[in-house]
Amino acid sequence: MANDNELLKRIKAKAGIEMNKSVDFEVLAQSIKDHTGESLGVNTLKRLFGYKMDKVIPRLSTMDIIAQYLGCANYEALAKELGEDADISLFTPIDSVEVQCLERGTQVRISYEPNRLFTLTYLGDFEFIVNDVEGSRNIKKGDLLTISQLAVGHRFLVSRVVRDGEDLGAYESAKHKGLKSVELIG
DSSP: OOTTOHHHHHHHHHHTSOOOSHHHHHHHHHHHHHHHSOOOOHHHHHHHTTSSOOOOOOOHHHHHHHHHHTTOSSHHHHHHHHOTTSOOGGGOOOOEEOGGGOOTTOEEEEEETTTEEEEEEEEETTEEEEEEEESOSSSOTTOEEEOSOEEBTSOEEEEEEEETTEEEEEEEEOTTTOBSEEEEEO
16 A cells, blocks of 8 residues: 555554554554544554555445544545545445355345346355346356455456356456445345
C-alpha cells in the first residue's frame, strides 16, 4: 500500500506515530479506542496499512470508526472531505459475504451487469449449488461452484465449476464493474 495515501497520512498524523513497527499498531488501536470508544483489532489495522498482506476488504463499520477517529461523522463524510482526487480506493468498504462464515443451506443472491442474476445455496467448504440463473450462458442451474469471496465491486471469481460430475474449470465474470449486489435471502 502506498505510503503517500492521504488517509494513511491523516491516521499517522492523528496518532503521532509512523506505523512501521508491529507495536505501533497496538498503540494506534488504543488511540482509536480512547478517541472513539470503539475497538479495532491490531490485525485489522495492519491490513489497512499493508503491514499484513492478507487480502481482506475492510468493512464499512471499520471505516466508519476510522472516520470518527479522524473527526468525521462516518466514512462517507470522510471520503467527501478527502475529495475525489484522494487515493482512498484501497479503503473503499464494500458489501461482502464472508463465505467461510456461512451456514450450510444459506441462500445468496448476486447480480452484475449486464442483467446477470444468480441464486445460490451454500453447501459448505466454499461450495455452492446454482438454484436459479438469469442472463448467463456459461453457468447453469444445478452447477456446483467453488467460491471463496463474494463482494460488491469485485469480480465474480469461481475457482471451479462442476456440471453433471464434470470439472469445467474456473470461471470469471463481472470484470469491469464487479458485482452489483450480494445479499443473503430467506
